[in-house]
Every structure is written in structure tokens, then in C-alpha cells.
Amino acid sequence: MVGLGTYGYAAPTMTKKISAHYDVPEGVEIRGRYSEDFAKILNRDALQFVADLQREFRNRIKYAMECRREAKRRYNEGALPGFDAATRYIREGEWTCALVPPPVADRRVEITGPVERKMIINALNSGAKVFMADFEDALSPSWENLMSGQVNLKDAVNGTISFHDKARNRAYKLNEQTAKLFVRPRGWHLPEAHILIDGEPATGCLVDFGLYFYHNYAAFRSNQGEGFGPFFYLPKMEHSREAKIWNCVFEKAEKMAGIERGSIRATVLIETLPAVFQMDEIIYELRDHSVGLNCGRWDYIFSYVKTFQGHPDRLLPDRVQVGMTQHFMKCYSDLLIRTCHRRGVHAMGGMAAQIPIRDDPAANEAALELVRKDKLREVRAGHDGTWAAHPGLIPTCMEAFNNNMGNAPNQIQTTKREDAGNITGEDLLQKPRGVRTLEGLRLNTRVGIQYLAAWFTGSGSVPLYNLMEDAATAEISRVQNWQWLKYEAELDGDGLGVKVSRELFGRVVDEEMARIEREVGKEKFRKGMYQEACKMFIRQCTASTLDDFLTLDAYNSIVMHHPKGSSRL
Numbered sequence: 001m002v003g004l005g006t007y008g009y010a011a012p013t014m015t016k017k018i019s020a021h022y023d024v025p026e027g028v029e030i031r032g033r034y035s036e037d038f039a040k041i042l043n044r045d046a047l048q049f050v051a052d053l054q055r056e057f058r059n060r061i062k063y064a065m066e067c068r069r070e071a072k073r074r075y076n077e078g079a080l081p082g083f084d085a086a087t088r089y090i091r092e093g094e095w096t097c098a099l100v101p102p103p104v105a106d107r108r109v110e111i112t113g114p115v116e117r118k119m120i121i122n123a124l125n126s127g128a129k130v131f132m133a134d135f136e137d138a139l140s141p142s143w144e145n146l147m148s149g150q151v152n153l154k155d156a157v158n159g160t161i162s163f164h165d166k167a168r169n170r171a172y173k174l175n176e177q178t179a180k181l182f183v184r185p186r187g188w189h190l191p192e193a194h195i196l197i198d199g200e201p202a203t204g205c206l207v208d209f210g211l212y213f214y215h216n217y218a219a220f221r222s223n224q225g226e227g228f229g230p231f232f233y234l235p236k237m238e239h240s241r242e243a244k245i246w247n248c249v250f251e252k253a254e255k256m257a258g259i260e261r262g263s264i265r266a267t268v269l270i271e272t273l274p275a276v277f278q279m280d281e282i283i284y285e286l287r288d289h290s291v292g293l294n295c296g297r298w299d300y301i302f303s304y305v306k307t308f309q310g311h312p313d314r315l316l317p318d319r320v321q322v323g324m325t326q327h328f329m330k331c332y333s334d335l336l337i338r339t340c341h342r343r344g345v346h347a348m349g350g351m352a353a354q355i356p357i358r359d360d361p362a363a364n365e366a367a368l369e370l371v372r373k374d375k376l377r378e379v380r381a382g383h384d385g386t387w388a389a390h391p392g393l394i395p396t397c398m399e400a401f402n403n404n405m406g407n408a409p410n411q412i413q414t415t416k417r418e419d420a421g422n423i424t425g426e427d428l429l430q431k432p433r434g435v436r437t438l439e440g441l442r443l444n445t446r447v448g449i450q451y452l453a454a455w456f457t458g459s460g461s462v463p464l465y466n467l468m469e470d471a472a473t474a475e476i477s478r479v480q481n482w483q484w485l486k487y488e489a490e491l492d493g494d495g496l497g498v499k500v501s502r503e504l505f506g507r508v509v510d511e512e513m514a515r516i517e518r519e520v521g522k523e524k525f526r527k528g529m530y531q532e533a534c535k536m537f538i539r540q541c542t543a544s545t546l547d548d549f550l551t552l553d554a555y556n557s558i559v560m561h562h563p564k565g566s567s568r569l
């Protein structure tokens with residue numbers, strides 16, 4: 001593991017030698033491990049396409065990130081996010097998006113997961129309508145994970161992907177019928193430190209998008225998309241100007257490929273608080289490329305804390321109490337449905353964090369019941385589909401949607417939710433109700449440290465305490481601890497008048513580390529990255545200024561510049 005400072009970017013000393021093995025175009029350097037499989041992805045023409053995207057859009061991306069910082073300054077001074085008077089004409093105007101492509105009209109259950117080979121096959125075979133292959137919340141973006149993810153997706157789109165589990169002597173291959181593939185690249189904020197373009201790290205999402213698009217657009221359109229596609233999910237945007245950049249990226253890609261404008265389609269996750277005030281504007285920018293919006297509920301909760309980091313009057317209750325029935329969450333989902341259906345596109349629900357519990361039938365039934373309730377709430381509200389974290393949840397999700405959506409592929413025309421037109425800014429910002437407890441602080445700490453330890457060793461989504469944890473859920477644990485520490489929040493649910501202090505947090509960390517060691521066993525604890533994770537988690541929770549993203553700091557720890565460890569060098 002090498003710590004290389006901001007963005008893991010160090011002076012390019014060994015660059016020429018390393019790049020000699022990849023055939024790179026002018027101005028591009030590859031600093032990740034060489035492999036022949038990776039070289040088929042990182043060929044000269046594909047890299048040229050990524051470099052063209054980077055060069056064309058880098059200044060606009062930098063500007064968009066500066067606008068985020070500027071908005072943060074305003075919120076920290078007391079301003080609240082709200083609807084933009086300058087774009088009222090878009091919100092009030094009568095316009096619709098391009099028609100939904102027939103192959104993805106029915107998206108009632110979508111499974112998500114990292115771009116890991118076996119999981120891709122399982123997800124495509126799972127019976128879900130869509131598989132969202134994730135370079136984002138569910139993936140630790142190491143060079144190995146990213147590049148093998150590209151190799152895996154290429155094989156998946158070609159229909160040739162297979163996997164042999166040696167330990168179980170089990171062979172995996174695709175079924176006749178598979179889910180439709182959507183790909184989620186990283187957010188705008190994450191760099192790719194192993195690919196330098198004109199001496200700067202490339203933008204992570206342009207690498208993910210560019211390589212996947214370049215290698216797969218033709219096969220995808222004939223094998224999967226019935227002449228449309230490829231399809232994408234776009235994460236963590238805060239403003240429609242960011243959607244506009246994506247729209248231009250899509251147009252450039254379509255031009256390069258010589259395919260019709262509007263072929264590429266994307267669903268945007270509304271998962272930041274500022275973005276809920278920009279839903280019409282975001283779809284409008286992407287109107288020829290849009291297939292709707294999705295309620296990215298976990299990042300949305302994280303964003304609520306982040307946006308209000310300077311507002312001590314908006315402390316959150318325990319993480320487990322901030323669910324979709326809180327007023328602000330319900331309004332967010334309702335307004336998203338109304339917005340999407342008015343514009344003729346899908347309003348997708350989100351992820352219930354429960355996963356099957358194998359060794360306890362009663363607990364398993366209780367978990368399934370929570371998922372069932374969540375999905376019933378979504379379909380009755382008017383959502384057109386939802387997310388499942390695990391193949392074992394698909395029957396429950398499917399049943400809820402089948403029984404309440406009938407034979408129609410979606411509810412775009414049937415459930416307009418005009419009533420949600422009355423939702424106000426105040427509704428969307430209303431503070432969640434509930435209490436704070438020491439157990440909440442403990443759970444955040446235990447989950448945050450274990451998640452980071454997993455992330456450092458290559459796993460971006462893990463089962464912890466019978467729930468799915470990924471970058472978005474772990475962010476809630478981090479920022480909630482930070483917020484409680486910063487404002488010395490009272491743990492009002494315990495009735496003891498205890499306030500969160502550094503001393504209390506220090507004790508909690510020690511005790512929770514001991515508990516983690518007991519739970520995972522001494523051997524795994526010693527061999528794992530728990531100490532490193534603990535150190536980083538403490539730093540992030542106690543920082544005087546909140547880090548924008550957990551994964552930015554953590555990324556520096558997984559950057560591996562080569563030749564180290566490469567047999568070819």
C-alpha cells in the first residue's frame with residue numbers, strides 16, 4: 001500500500017518504463033500494473049477516446065466542482081438549498097423526454113452489485129429485469145478491481161463470460177435469458193490516479209464510461225439493447241450543470257461511434273440534497289438521453305448531514321431511525337415520482353439494506369418482511385421499480401411489484417401523483433425525528449471501521465450485522481459521528497444527559513475495536529486492515545472540517561503505482 005498524497009498523484013518518475021508496455025497515445029501515461037488482459041481494454045484507440053473526453057470536458061468538470069465548493073460555503077454560512085428562480089421556466093414548462101426504449105420499459109426489479117466476475121454472472125441470471133453493474137458505491141476502486149471489471153463487462157456483453165469456482169468445483173455461465181445491463185461509473189469527484197492525461201490524473205467516471213462505452217457499444221446494441229444503448233446510472237450529482245456535462249459526453253460518444261443521437265440512456269440517482277431541488281432541470285438537460293431518476297436514499301441521507309454540516313440545529317437521530325417514512329424522505333420520493341412521470345420517464349425506488357439471514361429463519365423472515373413493506377410502500381406510491389441488493393430478495397421485491405403494478409410494464413402513465421406538486425422546500429428539508437443513543441454511536445463506529453477495513457482490501461460492499469453496507473451507508477456512519485462530535489450532541493435517547501465528546505468517542509473506539517476483534521477472530525483481525533481503518537475513521541470523525549467524501553482520503557491508500565509487483569517489468 002502506498003500513500004501518495006492528494007489524489008495519490010506523485011511525480012511521474014518511472015513513467016516511461018511502465019507506459020512502454022501499454023501502447024498509449026500522446027500525453028497518456030498508465031501507472032497501474034500491466035497485464036495482457038488489461039492491455040486489451042487499455043488499447044491505443046480506447047485510451048485516445050478517454051483522453052479526448054478528458055481534454056474536452058476537464059475545465060467544465062473543474063468549474064462544476066468549484067460550484068459545489070461555492071454552494072458548500074453558502075450552506076455553511078446558513079443558507080438552505082432551494083428551488084432556483086432562474087430555472088422556474090423549466091419546472092413549469094410542458095416538455096417530455098424521448099420515449100422510453102422498449103427493452104427497458106419494464107424495470108420492476110433491478111439487482112445491483114460490484115463488477116466482480118461471479119457476481120456479474122449471478123446478477124445477470126438472477127431473474128431481475130435489470131442489473132446495475134457498479135463501479136461506484138459497491139466497488140473499492142483499486143486498479144485491479146476497475147480493470148478486471150472492464151474485462152468482465154466486455155465478456156458479459158459479448159455473452160462469453162464464465163467463471164470456475166475451484167474450491168467448490170462449480171462452473172458459472174450465462175442463462176438464455178438475462179437481465180438488461182446498466183453500468184454506474186464513479187462520481188465526478190473521484191480521480192483515477194493510475195491514468196495520467198497531460199500529467200494529471202484522469203477523471204474516474206470518464207475512464208469508467210469511456211472504456212466501457214468504447215469496447216461495448218456495438219455488441220450491446222445488437223445483443224441487449226435492441227438497437228438502443230448502452231445504458232447507464234449516473235451518481236452523486238448536485239446540480240443540473242453536471243447533468244449537462246454528461247449529456248455532452250454522451251453526444252460526443254455517439255458521434256465517435258456513429259450511432260444515432262439519443263441512443264445512450266441514463267438514469268440519474270437523486271442522492272444529494274441539492275439535487276432534489278434540481279430534478280426537472282437534471283432531466284431536462286438529459287431529456288434525449290434520460291430514462292428517469294432513482295431515489296438513492298443512502299447517499300441522500302449522507303448528503304443531508306453534509307449539506308447541513310454548519311447547522312447545529314439539524315442533528316440526525318440514530319442512523320437506524322432515518323428511514324423512508326420520515327417526512328423529508330417520503331416527500332423526496334413522492335416528488336421524484338411526480339417529476340419523472342410528468343416527463344414520461346421511470347421513477348425508480350431505492351435499496352432496502354436488509355439481506356437474507358441464512359442461519360436464523362425467524363430473523364430471516366423478519367428481514368424479508370421489512371423488505372416487503374418497503375417495496376409495497378414504493379410501488380403504491382407510484383415507483384416503477386426498485387433495487388435489490390441480493391438475489392435472495394428478488395422474489396419478495398418482484399411479488400410486491402407484480403401484485404400492485406399489474407401487467408403494465410411501469411406506472412409512468414397511470415400514477416401521475418399530481419398531489420405531490422404541493423411539496424415545498426420546507427417539506428424536503430424537514431429535520432428527521434428520533435433520538436440519539438450510545439448504541440447508535442457504537443454501531444456507527446463498528447460499521448465505519450469494518451467497512452473501511454474491507455474497502456482497503458478490495459471489497460466495496462460487505463454484509464455487516466445482517467445488512468448490506470457500501471460506501472453510501474458507511475458515509476452516514478462517518479458523518480453522523482462527525483456531526484455529533486462537532487456539536488457535542490446529547491444522546492437524548494439514553495435519558496442520561498450524556499454528550500458526545502472526544503473522550504467518550506475514544507472509549508467507544510477502543511471498546512468497539514475489541515468487539516470487532518472478538519467477532520472476526522484474532523487471526524483475521526491481525527491480518528486485516530482494521531488498525532489502519534480505525535486510524536482513518538478517527539481522523540475523519542474528529543476533523544475540524546468535514547471531509548467531502550470518505551473515499552477520497554481512503555483512495556490514497558489503495559493507489560498502487562507500478563512497477564512494484566509486476567512480472568512484466
Ligand SMILES: CC(=O)SCCNC(=O)CCNC(=O)[C@H](O)C(C)(C)COP(=O)(O)OP(=O)(O)OC[C@H]1O[C@@H](n2cnc3c(N)ncnc32)[C@H](O)[C@@H]1OP(=O)(O)O
Pocket residue numbers: 111112113114118119120122123134137138298299351355356388389390391461462463467468469470472473
Ligand atoms: C447504496 C447503494 O448504492 S446500493 C447499490 C450498491 N450496493 C450493492 O450493490 C450491494 C450488492 N450486494 C452485495 O454486494 C452482496 O449481496 C453483499 C456483500 C451485501 C452480501 O454478499 P454475501 O455475503 O457474499 O452474500 P451471500 O453469501 O448470501 O451470497 C450468496 C450468493 O449470492 C451471490 N450474490 C450476493 N449478492 C449478489 C449480488 N448483489 N449480485 C449478484 N450475486 C450476488 C453471491 O455471489 C453468492 O453466490 P454463489 O452462491 O454462487 O457463491
Ligand SMILES: O=CC(=O)O
Pocket residue numbers: 137269271295296297298299300350351472
Ligand atoms: O446509490 C444509492 C444510494 O442509496 O446511495
Ligand SMILES: [Mg+2]
Pocket residue numbers: 137235269271296298299472
Ligand atoms: Mg449512492
